[in-house]
Amino acid sequence: MHKRILPVVALGAAATLGLAACAGDGAATGGAVDGEGQELTVWIMKGTNPDATAFYDEVSSAFEDETGATVKIEEIQWADAHDRFVTSIAGGTTPDIAETGTTWTAEFADAGALEPLDEYVDAEDGLRDDLVEGLAVAGTYDEELYGMPWYAGVRSIVYRTDVFEELGLEAPKTWDDIVTAGEAIKAAKPDMLPFPVAGDAEFQVYPWVWGAGGEVATLDGETWTSELDSDESQAGIEFYTGLATEHGFSSAGATTWKETDLRDSFTQGNVAMMLSGSWTPKALIEANPELEGKIGAAVIPGEDGGIAPSVLGGSHLSVFNTTENADLAWEFVKLMTTGEFAEQWADETGYFPGVQSAMEEALASTDPLVAPFAQQMVEGGASVPVTPNFGAVQAKKTTNSMIQAILGGQKDVATATKDAAVEMTELLNK
Template sequence: MVSALGMAAVLGGCGIGSGGSDGVTLRLVAADYGDSESTGSQRYWDELAESYESGHPDVDVEVTVYSWNDVDRKVREMVDAGDAPDLAQIGAYADYADEGLLYRADDLLSIPTQADFVPQLAAAGRVNGVQYGMPFAASTRVLFYNRTLFAEAGLSAPRSWADLAAAAEALKADGVAYPYALPLGPEEAQAETMQWMLSGGGGYTDATGTYSIDSPENTAAFTWLKENLVDKDLTGPVPPAKLNRADAFAAFAKGEVGMLNGHPSLMAMAEKQGVKYGMVPTPGADGPSGSTLGVTDWMTAFKKNGHAEEAGAFLDFVYDDENVLDFSRRYDLLPVTGSASETMAAAEEDQDLKPFLDELLTSELYPVGETSWAAVSAQIKKEIGKAVAPGADPGAVLRLLQTAASRADDAS
């Protein structure tokens, strides 16, 4: 998920839709990207629906906003109860597509809207070449570093693994608690894991889309990570297997972390606490990584209620540049459309997001089109921290994860 926090709320009676419809109500379930009532996504959807209502009085949209802790489960419960919403903005789509429950994107969207999606994001929303998942919000990862701590240690930003290890050694010598924060705890270990795999030339899957978790490249990356950072006590007082991403971010915002991989929301956290930070592309084995992790959340449209025309008309409005940019700027996220991305890249007000935007075109996403991914991701969160534990064999842990992934893939 791109973000996680929020509240449950319901917005009702907002007119949307297309001419020729009569008394249709669209139900939308959405995830909350805010961290308080004042910043919650209810406000965004409320304003969006109100704006749309004046020109489209024939259809009502009822929007229910849930926190990221609840939204995927709530939608699954609704679907299992035979009460699927018309639209759901959630974290995954492949299971529903596999069950034949979703409209194809080209059954809903106008050609210009569908063609405007960022290619990597659109491709990740396809199953067997058909797009069912419509990207809604995106982010990438870069390496954040504490500029004050680096200046005190006489360091420049790292470009390679060797640079990163040397910087971590110097930061430790200066008494920094977390020279490099390595969150392989159960909250979001699949993200940090993929970052390290990509920086070593690997990834979760090979060129054919087959799981390759125990590839030589991945094994080399985790062996290097264990031997050069973890075993040398350069990753802080909390064992990586128990360090969650949220805790690592909070420690960075307190000035306790020298370096970590982060997404755009970390900027506001650090600025709020007065931490001066820099951002560079993820260091790789021999220089900047050729690819970084990209993450997107999804808009889906269920066929249950048969409102393809009304849902499509509303989604064309949702993906209008003005609305995409509004959402992205509110929550420090990246636009999912090419035209909005071009606008953001050129806008002075968005320069803080440019490092992330620059990474988007070369980013790689989780294998979200695989129905097995949810099970594989859960297993990675549970087990990957063991790969860098004292006395562990990283290759053996990756082989166990590969076996579990192959079984999950066969089962799906």
């Protein structure tokens, strides 16, 4: 059976994932578990929430009131986290619970380190249908849920509203609109890059592949095939790289840019349009208060309109199978990822919650720097191929190398995409 891997978020439709409930060693409970005298160890990534100490105190207190158990929360650096997880899995010293990035959950599940969560999710009334689908898909491996959706962010178009207003432009709704706006900006403001193409930013590429009807990779049985060289994918990549090579909206220096370089240049007033995450507008304004009121956001359009899918990034909370009380661990996961604490974490971090019920405020927002991202997440959030081997693709920088070869003139689109597809297919099937 040919399985298409492009899970666009549809809130309230997570039941269509067909995840099989699987009985575990402990009984799932709809209420609190007696954890008197027990302590859970939790690893959370440092930096996502700069005000985390007060939050941790509140959630720990609430958890102890509810279960009688205490919790030890340890913050670890993203840069060190993967190696630390691998070492702890090998040594059997994993925490009870940990934040796992969406591209790591499948890897750790494949290593046999995680507890399946379907039994617990399905025991909570309505929770399965409340999960954000893109996060649930990313947390699913071999038809079992190992990562409970916690928070997410998505990339959309961020642009200079003052420049658009000055030139009588509107936020782009098609690819042609992007070109039209870019040409006007290029003519009126030659010192500003209309839409730079960052060559070392993988997640900037895939919206154009999907927006043209292409795929990154598909699964048929147990075999992955990259489709970066399909006609549709090539059309999307041709358009994206053409913003630089054909229209001159970028610069030679941007060939090696990461997303952080894009944001820095935008903050300095040198960029008119870019793809950026829902978590960045606040940081951009904090870095340069003069940008207050001059930044807008818009969904990434498909080629002829609508919304192009964008990579849904974020984190899960996972329970490791070294825990002595999986039921108690689930109670903490549930407390963190649903209800008031899910909403509080989202408010403090600038990300979106992983459940629909906690996203109601964002979905109803009229804030021009919130509403477009919320719409992008709901109607156009997608996942990269869910396989432990996708990390090898990222480590090899298959997609980035493809884009840089096109931008640098070493390869045309047809050759670069074919070479990348061959390499990606090989890596995904190792």
